[in-house]
Amino acid sequence: MTIRRALDDIVVLDLSQVYNGPYCTMLLAQLGAEVIKIEPFGGEPVRWRVVGEQQTAAFDLLNGGKKSLRLNLKHPHGRRIFLQLVELADVVVENFSPGTLQRLSLGYDVLAQTNERIILASGRGYGAGTPQAEQRAMDLTIQAVTGVMATTGQPDQPPTKAGPAVADFFGGTHLMGAIVAALYQRTVSGRGQHVEVAMQDAVVPSLTSSIAGYLDSGGSLPERTGNKHSGLAVSPYNVYPAADGWVAILCMTDTHWKSLCRLMERGDLAEDPAFASPPARVAQMDELDAIVAGWTAKVARGDLVHRLQSAAVPCAEVLGLSDVMSGPLVGPDGMIRPVRDSAGRESYVFGSPLRLTASASVPATGAPGLGAHTEEVLREQLGMDTAEVSQLRDENVV
Known part of the structure; x- marks a missing residue:
């Protein structure tokens, strides 16, 4: 018996670009959506932005398994198609700057008149009602x-952006969740709807430690704490040198602390009332960091992690990108999958972090060339023949 996928038979028209929307639609494709x-005509911005005529690795990673239709939405015939x-x-799915779909006469009201079951999913930058709601946004501006x-960064240094594009990907993940919720609601109501997710709104909950630290301290804690806990509520908590x-x-717990003390052969610290509670340890975190670093610096990181893990102390090696790309995350069933067109x-494409035991996985395939499926989509979806497609090409519609 063929195992169905969660979103088999769902058709998604993906107008999105860069990271936010394409990650959302990548997740939908991994769940079985077409x-x-x-x-x-020039392709979306990420397709060529670094290496000229060759597709970028960023485009490949986020667009595997999708079909590409080149379509001029500014042409009346393109809009009709x-x-x-x-x-x-x-x-x-779209994440254009505010007002773009309306200028193309393709807002939700128009789409719903065409198909009352359609779900329009919009990735936005700023939350509705904020002063920046109508402004263009990118990951960097949302982080700001x-x-x-x-x-982010050290207390005595300027503000620093997070390395990952957290706003784009948090926003894309939340948008996927909104779409799946709207699809479920449609099974009851019979109608689609317009769903929106602002990257600004999606990012804020990830600042829980920092916001809690601000509130609990009456605003007295430093904003930037380097590699220490964002709310300065946990110690030891840092990145420590190995050999x-x-x-x-x-x-995180007293048990973790006592286990670490045993490993360091510092039973005196485990029994010292001055370090007996989380608040007490936090009050002396600089001293504790120096003690822990003095021990870790003498041990190779692999051996260090083995000892800590054996004692159930949370830890991990700090890996560079070369380590990640040569490690277990890369492979046919990994989160980074090598493919050949x-x-x-x-090239490489992302796998899905969503694992459904009763839904078949989607085979990894490469990202499409620009317009690679134009004729296929128009033939299969709209019943056009080769001559009709050729005429549309001549008219610069597709």
Whole structure:
């Protein structure tokens, strides 16, 4: 018996670009949805932004398993074709700057008149009702206005952006959740709806430690704490030197702390009332960090992690990207999957962090070339023949 996927038979028209929307639609594709990526004639910005005529690795990673339709939405005929596709689709995903769909006469009211079951999912930058609601946004600007940059880095250094594009990917993940919720609600109501997720709103809950530290201290804690706990509520909690690298170690509980003391052969610290509670340890975190670092610096990181893990102390080696790319996350069933297209080009695509035991997995396939599925989509979805597609090409519609 063939095992169905969670979103089999769901058709998604993907107008999105860069990271936010494409990650959302990547997750939908991994759940079995047919994702038709609709791009302008020059392709979406990430496709070529670094290496000229060759697809970027960023585009490859986020767009595996999708079909590519090149379509000029500014052409009246291109707009008509899009609305014909909307009639047959379930979801439209976009993360254009505010007002773009309305300027194309493709706002939700128009889409819903075409197909009352359609779900329009919009990835936004700023939350509705905020002063920046109508402004363009990118990951960096969202990090700036939400406190992410203010809470990242060392206390005596300027604000620093987080290394990962947290706003884009948190926003994309929440948008996927909103779409799945709307699909479920449609099974009851019979109607679609317009769902929106602002990256600004999606990022804020991740600042729980920092916001809690601010509130609990009456605003007296420093915003930037380096590698220490963001709310300065846990110690030891830091990145410590090993003999050949770095290891992250934290002691969330008294049990963790006592286990660490035994490993360091510092039973005196475990029994010392001055370090007997989390608040007491936090009050002396600089001293504790120096003690822990003095011990870790003499041990190779692999041996250090083995000892800590054996004692159930939370820890991990600090790995570089070269370590990650040569490690267990890369492979046919990993989160980073090597693929080869029909022309023999090698690339990587992301796997899905969503694991459903009763839903078949989606095979990893490479990201499509620009417009690679134009004729296939128009033929299969709208019943056009080769001559009709050729005419549309001549008219610069597709």
